Amino acid sequence: MKRRIHFSFVLVYSLVSYFCLCSAFYLPGLAPVSFCEDGKGGDDCQLFVNRLDSVESVLPYEYDVFDFCKDDKEKRPSENLGQVLFGERIESSPYKFNFKQDVKCKAVCTKNYKKAEQQDKTKLDFLKMGMQLNYQHHWIIDNMPVTWCYDVEDGQKYCNPGFPIGCLVTADGRAKDACVINSEFNKKNTFYIFNHMDIKITYHSGASEGWRGARLVAATLEPKSIKQVDEKNPSCEGGSPMEVPGEFDNDLSIVYTYSVSFEEDNSIKWASRWDYILVSMPHTNIQWFSIMNSLVIVLFLSGMVAMIMLRTLHKDIARYNQEDAQEESGWKQVHGDVFRPPRKGMLLSVFLGQGTQIFIMTFITLFLACLGFLSPANRGALMTCAVVLWVLLGTPAGYVSARLYKTFGGEKWKTNVLLTALLCPGIVFADFFLMNLILWVEGSSAAIPFGTLVAILALWFGISVPLTFIGAYFGFKKQPVRTNQIPRQIPEQSFFTKPIPGIVMGGILPFGCIFIQLFFILNSIWYLNVKAILSHLSNLSWEKLHKFKIKLMLIAHTTIVIL
Numbered sequence: 001m002k003r004r005i006h007f008s009f010v011l012v013y014s015l016v017s018y019f020c021l022c023s024a025f026y027l028p029g030l031a032p033v034s035f036c037e038d039g040k041g042g043d044d045c046q047l048f049v050n051r052l053d054s055v056e057s058v059l060p061y062e063y064d065v066f067d068f069c070k071d072d073k074e075k076r077p078s079e080n081l082g083q084v085l086f087g088e089r090i091e092s093s094p095y096k097f098n099f100k101q102d103v104k105c106k107a108v109c110t111k112n113y114k115k116a117e118q119q120d121k122t123k124l125d126f127l128k129m130g131m132q133l134n135y136q137h138h139w140i141i142d143n144m145p146v147t148w149c150y151d152v153e154d155g156q157k158y159c160n161p162g163f164p165i166g167c168l169v170t171a172d173g174r175a176k177d178a179c180v181i182n183s184e185f186n187k188k189n190t191f192y193i194f195n196h197m198d199i200k201i202t203y204h205s206g207a208s209e210g211w212r213g214a215r216l217v218a219a220t221l222e223p224k225s226i227k228q229v230d231e232k233n234p235s236c237e238g239g240s241p242m243e244v245p246g247e248f249d250n251d252l253s254i255v256y257t258y259s260v261s262f263e264e265d266n267s268i269k270w271a272s273r274w275d276y277i278l279v280s281m282p283h284t285n286i287q288w289f290s291i292m293n294s295l296v297i298v299l300f301l302s303g304m305v306a307m308i309m310l311r312t313l314h315k316d317i318a319r320y321n322q323e324d325a326q327e328e329s330g331w332k333q334v335h336g337d338v339f340r341p342p343r344k345g346m347l348l349s350v351f352l353g354q355g356t357q358i359f360i361m362t363f364i365t366l367f368l369a370c371l372g373f374l375s376p377a378n379r380g381a382l383m384t385c386a387v388v389l390w391v392l393l394g395t396p397a398g399y400v401s402a403r404l405y406k407t408f409g410g411e412k413w414k415t416n417v418l419l420t421a422l423l424c425p426g427i428v429f430a431d432f433f434l435m436n437l438i439l440w441v442e443g444s445s446a447a448i449p450f451g452t453l454v455a456i457l458a459l460w461f462g463i464s465v466p467l468t469f470i471g472a473y474f475g476f477k478k479q480p481v482r483t484n485q486i487p488r489q490i491p492e493q494s495f496f497t498k499p500i501p502g503i504v505m506g507g508i509l510p511f512g513c514i515f516i517q518l519f520f521i522l523n524s525i526w527y528l529n530v531k532a533i534l535s536h537l538s539n540l541s542w543e544k545l546h547k548f549k550i551k552l553m554l555i556a557h558t559t560i561v562i563l
Contacts, residue, residue, distance in 0.1 A: 082380025353401025
């Protein structure tokens with residue numbers, strides 16, 4: 001007894017000593033950055049701008065496409081494959097400031113629009129289109145979004161990771177989108193552009209914790225519309241809003257200004273700096289009803305299939321043990337016909353191989369995401385991980401496809417390998433290329449650059465296809481399963497065992513598991529787009545017909561890909 005107690009004490013002591021000596025590490029892409037005051041070292045406090053998008057349009061645009069102030073020494077940080085595929089276009093902003101140095105109403109630039117210049121009219125019309133469709137800025141500082149926080153119903157605060165270009169008061173006096181926040185936005189058929197930004201940066205100081213510098217834990221701003229009377233001496237307190245008339249009748253000047261303030265808050269840790277954004281999200285409630293509905297249906301399906309299998313097997317085994325005759329019955333009657341080649345054995349093996357590749361890719365990606373390696377702070381990591389895993393998992397796809405095809409006694413192994421490597425990815429790439437071509441014609445930032453397309457093709461043909469051949473080489477080593485030379489007579493099938501009724505009845509329960517989640521997914525993606533389409537159908541002009549058709553095509557293509 002004493003020896004056992006002594007051993008337990010030594011074991012506990014060893015474990016405690018081991019964990020005390022362990023040191024923690026930060027996940028890739030998530031290491032904190034310390035900022036110091038100017039002249040004391042540390043990293044620069046730099047603000048970046050990203051693409052602009054809208055819930056009322058499927059076409060995002062780069063920051064430079066709109067006529068905003070631009071950085072004279074523009075810098076574009078290196079973007080990974082996932083960021084490029086998601087259409088992110090990050091570049092340095094013209095809003096410059098140093099850490100812990102407040103800025104008061106500083107002018108960035110002035111944009112002048114002359115009525116006689118057609119180019120100025122085109123730029124202003126595009127800016128109006130952005131305000132009408134409620135296009136949103138997305139700014140980034142220290143790899144976290146600059147948010148616009150405002151009060152909503154029930155006294156709650158919502159922090160939006162984007163903020164609008166401006167807003168519109170329609171010809172009938174109805175304030176749209178952000179125009180409802182200010183009673184001064186009341187002039188009919190007028191746009192109000194947000195040309196002033198009050199930026200507030202919150203930091204966590206390390207002076208009291210023994211480490212040098214400070215870490216940013218929050219960045220918020222308040223967009224304002226202010227008309228400047230004196231461009232050289234701007235005033236950002238009060239004043240009338242910056243109006244952009246619906247009809248371009250007179251010359252117009254827009255002065256862009258900004259202010260920056262810093263605030264210390266040591267109650268917010270760097271590790272939890274995203275919490276204020278995630279907590280305020282209105283659509284983060286878990287759909288418990290849909291989860292329970294899916295769980296019950298899956299359990300019902302599994303239990304029903306297991307019960308049928310157990311009863312059938314138990315009955316056959318009991319019959320085999322009781323009968324002395326050598327005559328085959330039950331499952332033994334079909335053991336020589338189970339692996340008889342189906343009519344479309346080639347396609348079955350190809351789709352099964354591709355499904356295996358996608359399943360393993362999805363499982364590993366979700367596993368890494370659960371461990372925290374694919375955090376939202378690590379931009380583009382999710383898509384990059386998925387693409388790289390898919391490329392590297394060509395071997396399992398080739399192996400599964402070749403082994404199943406060889407089991408069926410197939411001999412066209414070259415065709416099988418080529419279809420496994422090219423069929424499904426080719427269909428996806430063709431659809432992807434078509435959508436990318438449409439986006440490129442429209443000048444959208446979601447269009448993938450030609451170099452990235454070449455890189456994807458190189459990954460596909462240079463890595464995935466050879467790995468598929470390697471997997472197929474090992475899969476074809478399996479000997480085919482023997483089947484009876486004379487196939488058994490198949491009795492007349494009942495109505496419910498025929499293909500179409502079987503597909504319908506076999507698909508009802510799986511569809512019941514997913515249709516609620518599918519409803520929420522498609523509703524969150526396309527609700528506002530469909531609403532906007534229906535509202536514009538009544539006054540659709542021939543000039544807008546082209547963009548309307550493109551929007552419908554992109555919605556249809558994306559919905560098909562999701563399904």
